[in-house]
Amino acid sequence: MSGERPALRLPQLPPRLTVRQRFAAVGRRWRQLLRLAAATSAAYAISTHLLGHEQAFFAPVAAVIVLLAGVGLRHRLLVELVLGVAVGVLVGELLILATGRGAWQLALIVVLTFSAAVFMGLKGVSLTQAANSGVLLAAVVPAVGADNPAMTRFVDSLVGGACGLAMVLLLPRNATRDIDKEVRPLLEHLEGILEQVARALRAGDAAQADAALERARGLQSQVNSASATAAAATEVAHMSPVRWYQRTEVARYAQVLVDIDNAIRDARVLARRVSSMLRMGETGGDELCEAVECLARGVQIFEAGLSDPAAYARAQDELVESVRLAVGALTDQMTLNRAAVVAQVRSLAADVLFASGMSRDELDVRLNF
Known part of the structure; x- marks a missing residue:
């Protein structure tokens, strides 16, 4: 009926915890x-x-x-x-x-x-x-x-x-471990979002790109939680003599978090642009699909080597390659939507490259295609 009111949506209650889970929460x-x-x-x-x-x-x-x-x-x-x-x-x-x-x-x-x-x-x-x-x-x-x-x-x-x-x-917490436990899941989610966007491009499925967009939007609460943890970890590392040796590492993680936050924001724009492109009947093409897949691999490799900056070189190579592929896709067909998608691939790759410690000057050189 046209005059029927929509059913009220009650707020979801947190899941019930078992006795063992409650004891575990106390133990932590x-x-x-x-x-x-x-x-x-x-x-x-x-x-x-x-x-x-x-x-x-x-x-x-x-x-x-x-x-x-x-x-x-x-x-x-x-x-x-x-x-x-x-x-x-x-x-x-x-x-x-x-x-x-x-x-x-x-x-x-x-x-x-x-x-x-x-x-x-x-x-x-x-x-x-x-x-x-x-x-x-x-x-x-x-x-x-x-x-x-x-x-x-x-x-x-x-x-x-x-x-x-x-x-x-x-009696301080382990500052590095705390922030590491917050940053890694964000990178894993970012990788999953990019993989979903790549699948949407392969299948020409705008709905799948929209789902990736919603998933990216849903990460904001985790980003906020990670930022709070980073503030606490920074405080502990600077105040507690027991954790002074972690100050450099905690500062690196805190900067990584800022860059990953920017990358997640770029992933939202990327998913929205891909959805718009597919709804307009445009196709991604193999090269653009490969660019997003390569971007996801770069994020995955970066996450795997998060605690070892010496291992970032492989991640950087994948991220640079994703930009090269994306820019190459513009030669096939230049449209406003396609150009916007390529720009977001480059922007997101740049954010993760910054997180890996690459300077702005080096970035300009390596992404100059």
């Missing part, structure tokens, strides 16, 4: 669990036994915040944390001295503390901690004979943040 977090245990206990022990603070709850809380912070934030998170706590305890303590403790006083403290933090230009976690500090000061009555709560909260936040940061430095 062993390093994080160890960090949390060591940092929180150390922070509490230092604040309670070494510094003599009563109710030193904020020290382990600060350690947890630093440990579970978003990637790329820890190098500045400790400063933000202390700034936020400082604002919270300052505003909160002044208001408590003036108004006392109670429900309406707590509401007033939270509003004014947050407003003061915004006025000072604080953002992110520092805003959260400013409000949290005000709440804790208003809600938790200091023990009899305890030191000034404003100063103890401030010091506890510093102790907890330092303990959390120390655990990140002393």
Whole structure:
């Protein structure tokens, strides 16, 4: 019926995990669990036994915040944390001295503390901690004979943040391995997309090219995840003495990821151009099909040698050959769509060649057909 409404599409729920998979997921977090245990206990022990603070709850809380912070934030998170706590305890303590403790006083403290933090230009976690500090000061009555709560909260936040940061430095993840596990699947997907585009050209099947386009578009979430991992790996490699030896390798992988991201974007345009060409009734021809197949082989060889830059020469030869074949296909039949496909083959090959370490000058020489 023309007036019938389309059925509602419910969001897909994540697949259910078996008990074994859940235990495995916990097991993979062993390093994080160890960090949390060591940092929180150390922070509490230092604040309670070494510094003599009563109710030193904020020290382990600060350690947890630093440990579970978003990637790329820890190098500045400790400063933000202390700034936020400082604002919270300052505003909160002044208001408590003036108004006392109670429900309406707590509401007033939270509003004014947050407003003061915004006025000072604080953002992110520092805003959260400013409000949290005000709440804790208003809600938790200091023990009899305890030191000034404003100063103890401030010091506890510093102790907890330092303990959390120390655990990140002393028990870091393997930065190179983490980023390698993200980049390789992207290259495998890119190879598969190019193979699918080549099959579409061979068969003259625009629908298959459209499927390759959708597959390429679906990689964006993986690219974003890989970028986040690269940021975390770079942070670890620069901050942790245990991983300093990985800095050069992590920087290389991070640059590879940038170039592969560009290559995936070019693959989307390539698939769209091939689909347009086939819908217009144009054929790819053997040489253009071979060019895309050669491009896929170059990506596959590059992925296989990802951890060994000395093996990139074979991949570079395949990628250069793909451009030579594509440019040669223009001599058979020059159309706007065909020229666009050839241009995308060259652009994508250039991205992977850049990922292999080829300079722009060398690229211009080798792709000058």
